[in-house]
Amino acid sequence: MTQCQVGDLDLATISALRGSWPLAQDTFAELGSMDTVAAHVEALRRTHPERTGALGDGRVARTFGHPPADTLPAATLMALTVTILDDPSGHHTLAQFLSALPSTSTAHIRLRQHAPHCSPAMTEAIRGSVRLPRKAAGQPAFFPQLPTHRGRLDPRTIPAVLPEHWAAPLEDLDAPRRQLRRDAAIRLVQMATGRSRRSAALYLGIPLGSLQSSTVTIRAWQKEPGNAVAYQNALHRVAEIAIAEGDPRGTPAR
Template sequence: MTTALPRSVKPAPGELLPGYLLRLAHRIGGAPLDLAHRCNLTSGTELSTRFLVRLTELEAQRIGTVCRLDPAEAHAFTLARQYPGYAPVGDVYLGRHQSHTTMANDGWVFTAFSRYCPDCLTDTAHLPGGPVWHSAWRLPHTFLCPRHDRLLAWRCPACQAPAFSNRYASNSRWRRVQLTPGPDQRLHPAQCRHRAGTARTPACGHRLDHETPTSPLPTPQMSRAHERLAAAAASRPDNLVESCGQPVASEVFLHDVRLIALVVSRTWPAASALLAPCGPAEGTGTLDSGARTDGWVARSHDAPPADPFAAAALFSTVVRLFDHPDAGTVLARLLALIPTASPGRPRLRRLILHCSPAVRAILSDEARIRRSASGPPELFPQPATYLSLLDPSSIPATLPERWAGPLDLLDAPPRAMRRDAAIRLVQMASGHPRTAAARHLGIGPKVLPSTTLLMRTWQKQPGNAEAYQSAPRHVAAIAIRNGS
């Protein structure tokens, strides 16, 4: 029989169930896992992320009984209170039924970690049980704290693990996303709960509410983008939001945001040059890197960046595109930079079905997004991602030694590798097809086929194509730093 605790804590506005369990467990001197057992939320050692999304009536009743709360207060601990205005937490999203595991791995529903504001944790430290982890910090489009006018943090300053995350196990395999990481640990709610090894390894324990290095101040563009996205996610489903000059439902607006964010991240920093986004983020060239390789964030390749600064750059650019007087032309130009063979193309085709009429009209015109090509097809075709940032006339046919460091790490034919990298740099800086880029460098029609054949043969060996995919970007970054 479920019995009430001798004492409890009052829920804070905007608090999610995992943060509440931390506070209450700390107040009564127990572990969150023990409290979850008492509420019949688990029979093992894991707490399912489904409780982050919604509770059944029976689960809400049990939590209410044990924690001395009204069932309505228990339901308020979930993200379901934002549905149907915030469509990603619905049972059906983008036309597909989704489980809580799908949600946890998607990256656009909620994050597998939690961003946080150290100042907010400090401000609420006086509450019974400790500070409050706000629900908005788990939403992928939340990257700043409007109350303290600062970008959120996301890593523990001591161990560098993402906050409120299981991170990776000692064997480097993905750990399942949990409602509360390390639920058997008795720690202060503001302490980092990450442990790099097994269950016997002590947790990091660093206090996240202590002073952290100063983060960059959000620009006016960042603040406007954050306000726009937060308002759309919290609005009623029948409220209209402007997208590319047309009023649409908030759900459709968020679908547009997801699609355009994919386009911007796939074409960065060309999108930066076309739209001139927020100053501090210009020219970073790495806006989309964490979104695809960082398992702390999500397994979905189009998940937004984990780093709040990169997320601010991305979403500020997306909102600026929405507000651009010729948004259709700009979006079409960016789409033309995405190669036909890019892995982002299938995702674009799936997302288009759920977007606004204005965005669908742009994406449906295949003539606008078809990329011209000449010569033998390349592995990983090179998009023009460095327009206005890299001067094609400054790129030599034979790359200088100070540029070639990233290439020297690859076991490829050195002369062919450097010649191919030079061709790709011109493509990145100008948008020319491969033959025209080679002609610009003075590489004749007799040399280009042999170079292409050598590089294609090398790239077809296991692991080589993937290793070479990022090398031209690193060479471009060096060229820009050296004043190309």
């Protein structure tokens, strides 16, 4: 990620953090209090109360596109930015913030301008987040699932019910077991294809009622501090197992 133009990428990331707030507060809850940023964002939104849900246009977009003048929220936002951009998997974190914003937002515009200068992973995060649906079965996904394993993971080998050895990386997660495995299967298809949650569930033969149940349950669990990051890391380990082993059913690919 350091291949990007650092100053512009910092500003774009800060814009994404503020525009999607309080998503960052939930994601980085283990880092401590972020009350100064919360107050700063709330003050910006009170300036244009009729447009708080439309952060990608007009004065609101421009307001969120400039760094805060107050040193306390500015320092906190910069610390979060460094945390994201210094993390080898930080493009996944940035993508979840971008997916909460309109494609016309300042963050999207700035990042698209600099995508050609970024690493392939960051470029995919920037471009992929524009295409991601913001809702699934009536509930927003807590973090988007980018097609990070397209070309490596064959979606035809993914069963709706993950076998025990595939699901081993999920065992350490304190989440409802059945819903987590169903959600993981859906996300594996998304990682392999870039499909929406609904499309991935239907591809696996999962009824939409079951998709709704899993989405609500797992989304609530992911809101707990550290769970979203731990889940994302576990999913990548599951994907690597799936790639190494192929179809666990020993049947012809669909």
